[in-house]
Amino acid sequence: MIRNPFHLVEFSPWPLTGSMGALFLTAGSAGWFHGESNLVCSLGMILILLTMLQWWRDIVREATFQGHHTIKVSTGLRWGMILFIVSEVCFFFAFFWAYFHSSLAPTPELGSCWPPIGVNPLNPFQVPLLNTAVLLASGVTVTWAHHSLMEGNRTSGFQGLLITVILGVYFTFLQAGEYYEAPFTISDGAYGSTFFVATGFHGLHVLIGSTFLFICLLRIWLYHFSTGHHFGFEAAAWYWHFVDVVWLFLYISIYWWGS
Numbered sequence: 001m002i003r004n005p006f007h008l009v010e011f012s013p014w015p016l017t018g019s020m021g022a023l024f025l026t027a028g029s030a031g032w033f034h035g036e037s038n039l040v041c042s043l044g045m046i047l048i049l050l051t052m053l054q055w056w057r058d059i060v061r062e063a064t065f066q067g068h069h070t071i072k073v074s075t076g077l078r079w080g081m082i083l084f085i086v087s088e089v090c091f092f093f094a095f096f097w098a099y100f101h102s103s104l105a106p107t108p109e110l111g112s113c114w115p116p117i118g119v120n121p122l123n124p125f126q127v128p129l130l131n132t133a134v135l136l137a138s139g140v141t142v143t144w145a146h147h148s149l150m151e152g153n154r155t156s157g158f159q160g161l162l163i164t165v166i167l168g169v170y171f172t173f174l175q176a177g178e179y180y181e182a183p184f185t186i187s188d189g190a191y192g193s194t195f196f197v198a199t200g201f202h203g204l205h206v207l208i209g210s211t212f213l214f215i216c217l218l219r220i221w222l223y224h225f226s227t228g229h230h231f232g233f234e235a236a237a238w239y240w241h242f243v244d245v246v247w248l249f250l251y252i253s254i255y256w257w258g259s
Contacts, residue, residue, distance in 0.1 A: 005072035007062065014055040021047030056215060063232065064224045074231050081235045085242050088205075092246050095198040096253065102190040103258060110190060114258065119191050120183045121259040127178045128255040131171055132247065138167035139244045142213070142237050152227045154220060161217045161233075164240070168210035175203050195254060202246055209243050212236040 024044030032038045063069040069077070103114040111117040122128060145160030179196075186196040216233045219225060225233055 005070045007068040007073045014051050018051040099194040115191050124255040124259050131174050132251050134167050134171045135244050135247050138164045142240050146237050149230050158220045165213050205243050209240045
């Protein structure tokens with residue numbers, strides 16, 4: 001029997017359960033927004049969380065204990081992560097396009113000015129600037145953790161990643177407070193909708209990235225990573241750096257220039 005360097009995955013129920021969870025979450029959220037029960041939405045969220053737990057468990061087993069992630073497989077995973085981040089760039093590009101489409105040439109419906117009359121933008125040198133410092137610091141700490149892993153210093157890598165996760169949670173806390181105290185809402189015309197959609201989706205990516213890094217933190221604790229085999233952490237670090245860069249563009253264009 002000729003062995004090949006590729007990993008042919010076994011049949012798995014998780015793509016199906018994940019799709020069903022996404023369907024329930026989307027349909028349930030739409031109904032919840034219109035005053036219906038949040039039961040379907042909650043069911044979808046629970047199903048997605050369970051799918052994530054089981055699917056990640058299977059991938060960790062394949063990579064760490066079964067040795068399926070060969071050099072060829074790791075190369076494919078790297079390209080997959082790169083293409084995924086490229087798709088995320090396109091995703092956020094659409095939001096920046098919508099923002100600049102309205103702000104560079106405000107129509108008479110917007111009052112021919114930006115921000116529109118009646119909208120008081122947030123001060124970019126208060127919480128937004130603090131959030132910028134928090135994310136930049138988290139980029140430094142995740143790089144510290146990465147280099148520590150490559151050098152075989154597990155303790156230092158764990159400390160750096162722990163600080164990164166704490167900073168990610170702190171960013172989410174600050175943004176939630178900012179949303180709560182904002183003097184405008186998502187229904188306040190083009191400014192409100194573009195602001196909350198762009199920054200809100202970025203906040204969602206921070207939550208996803210923080211979860212990603214927290215899973216890597218647990219894997220460091222359980223000795224799953226070695227100096228030459230830690231792509232799971234590398235993928236999380238790439239994703240986190242992408243989140244950092246997107247925030248810099250958001251801060252410069254929406255918070256600072258847009259105010």
